Amino acid sequence: MNKVVLATRNAGKIVELRRILAEAGVPVELLGLDAFPHIPDVAETGLTFAENALLKAHAVAAQSGLPAVADDSGLCVDALGGMPGIFSARWSGSHGDDEANLDLLLAQISDVPDGRRQAHFACAAVLALPSGEERVVEGTMRGVVIRERRGTGGFGYDPIFVPDGESRTTAQMSPDEKDAISHRGVAFRALAQVIAEVLS
Template sequence: MTTILLASRNAKKLKELRRVVAAAGITGLEVVGLDDVPGYTELPEDGATFEDNALIKARTGAAATGLPTLADDSGISVDALNGMPGVLSARWSGTHGDDAANNALLLAQLSDVPDDRRGAAFVSACALVRPDGTDTVVRGEWRGTMAREAHGTNGFGYDPLFLPADDLAAGRSSAELSAEEKDALSHRGKALAALVPDLRALANSTG
């Protein structure tokens, strides 16, 4: 059994990665989160890109624990705001992780933006760093538009405001999709899917 660390305390991200591993038929890989390992000093996520921040988190986790470590940095890029909030998504309102405040501020900033200019993309960069320092970095994007009010209670972050372009039942926000639907469509689902060969190789590395 190989243990891989997901450098996150987000229970929903942990469940998401475990679903991806199970759906790919990967056995022999145990996914743990930051709450499952001894604490260590986490470096500030001060990179200029999602990829930079994902690597900061993954490298720190691998160095501190000796475990292969996967980290994700994700956010929303709004066309009318020149790609912002971007890497500042989690702290857009000034307080890290305050989803309600972040959503309220973004809605206010887009209040005068017409429907045909409300395009956006969720972006996820996932970095996998092995104990020997080698790394793999992948990126997933999910295009859609920004709603004018929040819809749905599933998911987290900006999910209630994002209307996916590829939702077959058009008009639902990503917070109204089931976990399985979101895994198949989402930015992080796409990025994690790109890592499946690496995850399978890790699982097989100890037999």
């Protein structure tokens, strides 16, 4: 069975992609970066989601000698000119402080009326081979940012994002419901097909 490395130490992302690969019938063994403690974290210095994902995937493919998958994603709020975008995880200053990021974002758009709070989640997912070959796919999920947190599932900005056509936030959905419509679910399902083609 082919081995593929997902360039993350986030156990939730690994479980998510394993589930999507299994549902797509793609026979690969997915490993996380915890299996490669010698590989350092890659600085996300790109200016787009795709650039950041490519940086991570190529670095991990080169250092592991295996095909590598990486993704970068974030919330793009229309009233903030598309921000926080690639800075979503560190919007409040420190990386991954979900509560502080939520507080800051809600404060920044507190004066924006309900009809003008459109936003979308974007995800770029990449497969990079040790040879340097690369494939990029993207997914989006449009919706609105609400004024107060609702729900305890998911992570990041999920408690304040209601997808188009829904009355619930993504934090109020089951993992399967969220996967079916989410930016990362869309991108990872497209990437599963790419992995099947490239590694078959």
